[in-house]
Amino acid sequence: MTNETLGGTGVTPCKGVGTVVWYRPDSALPSKDDFEKVASTNRPMERDRFETARERAHIELEAERDRAAKRVGEMEAAVFDAHMQFLDDPQIDEGVSAAIDEGFPAESAVQHAFEDPIADFEEMDGRMAERADDLRDVRDRLVRLLTGSERVNLATLPRGSVVLAERLTPSDTAQLDTDRIAGFATVTGGRTSHAAIVARSLSLPAVVGVGATLETIEDGTNVIIDGEMDEVCVDPSEDRIAAIETETDVSVIHDRVATADGTEIEVAANVGSPAELKGAVGQGADGVGLFRTEFLFLDRENPPTEQEQYTTYVDALERFPDSRVVVRTLDIGGDKRIPYLDLPAEENPFLGERGIRRSLGPDSDLFETQLRALLRAAANADGGTLSVMFPLVSTVDELDAALNRIDAVAESLDAADTDYALPELGVMIETPGAVFRAEQFAARVDFLSIGTNDLAQYVMAADRENEQVAHLHDPLHPPVLQAIDRSVDAAHDNDAWIGMCGEMAGNPELSELLVGLGFDELSMSAVTLPKVKTNIATTDQMRARDIAAQALTAETRSDVESIIEDQ
């Protein structure tokens, strides 16, 4: 079946080539009919065995939860909380007890107890079917613990493996080692499945929901997992493999990139969790242009300690030994749930107390702790350069207050004889206010970074999540382009460098325009990074400037679009 393609749902816009390894975790487990009924005298013992297995399952889940939180982030780790709830569900409890009373040993009692709920969820629509997967995951864990079967280990597959599976459970994806696995495809699953979410956060090529035809591919076959074209290509021709390997040419993407005429542009990654750092390295990021620190603060009962933050920042810096890591200080506001913060319910949370406004006000303790951790990390990490930037600054007073806070923290570290270093400092340009003060900001700090999603939202007064005004929320509208251009000039006139860390930076079609506007750095989701680098490498600076100049004189968004398309 050379070059045959099987369609599915691509979940990451990237491609991987490798050799098929089928993952069939269920085959190792005995079925519920493999056991003989037990005598009534043994039933208390079976109940004890079940209780012990449940306790051990809890311990395993806690550990996997912690591991997932560190690798992928709290949002994804939460699925293990749901598993713990299923484990303790009264319905399961009753089912197991009833089956043991009938004489089934604990292993088959567990399988009996899960049978009906799994079948019920399977009959419901897409999203609910995923709950059936969660239940299977919990059931198989209990059966494995009861029978003492070994767990199939996804973490020790040969390098260059492409994993094919009926489905991948959260426990399976927690084991995926992106150094070894070139991608995966599953028979079932959709864009919102857990496996899909994990694949995206790790920048791992993946296609889900291929259907039963996936099972016709045998172990050892070469395949291309093409998340961009939504397909799995079976036994691809040499040419096709070569084409993909050139497209994701490691030598191109892992070097710093310069335009055809030699102007270096730093292409960095936006990162929102430690797991994404690894993905960013793999995609050839020159550094981190936006390290969101919210993951450290969300979904927990108490704020992270200074030491916990310090370790996280040091780890991030050490992943990029020769580069810059731009850490954004805490950016939270009214729409996020944080149990230990008294976040007000606001009429317009995105025009309310968020970003630096909270850091200088109600969250000043959190801000200070974060700054202490950052200054210490800057001195002690055996690696890259730390830069710190402040979100949602709109006045010079706010910036001065934030800078004073840094000085105060440095003084207190000095007084305590603690090692620290002053990092490079920057401001995000996200509001019209910031655009009009960009000169004053740039005179005070080392760099500016444009967050285009918020900048477009505030310049155009168009909620970025409201589809009715999506046509307005677009950085190609002339007012947004003018704001960007003004900020770039302000930075360069004041000897500061300027980057962009919004979605606009990751759109490969706009690379030429952004080079022409004069950016020193572009930062984006890791998955789009190789394409942007490839485009920059073929960009001619003079021509790019010409495009930018034309775009800046355009009157409408569609004029800007035609200028870009005509090139």
Add this chain to the structure above:
Amino acid sequence: MTERIVEIVPDAGLHARPASKFVETVNEHDATVKLGRADSDDLVPAGSMISITSLGAKCGEEVRLVAEGDDAESTLDALEQVLTTPEGERNDS
């Protein structure tokens, strides 16, 4: 016995993390709580993850909470809080 109608706010509906948080909250309290769709008389035990996720209640739908016990009122307060707190973080740059 006390009851309350609540509209579900989290995007995920009564699934994944909100569901997990909901069951956890039920189990932290002493009251016996049942839950159903606002337009139906069928109620399921709120301490069962399987039962409450089976309802398939989505964002924007209304559910009926019925609680019994000394702690009923404060249990419902806590549960309402879970069901009306939006979650998720926007990609904010």
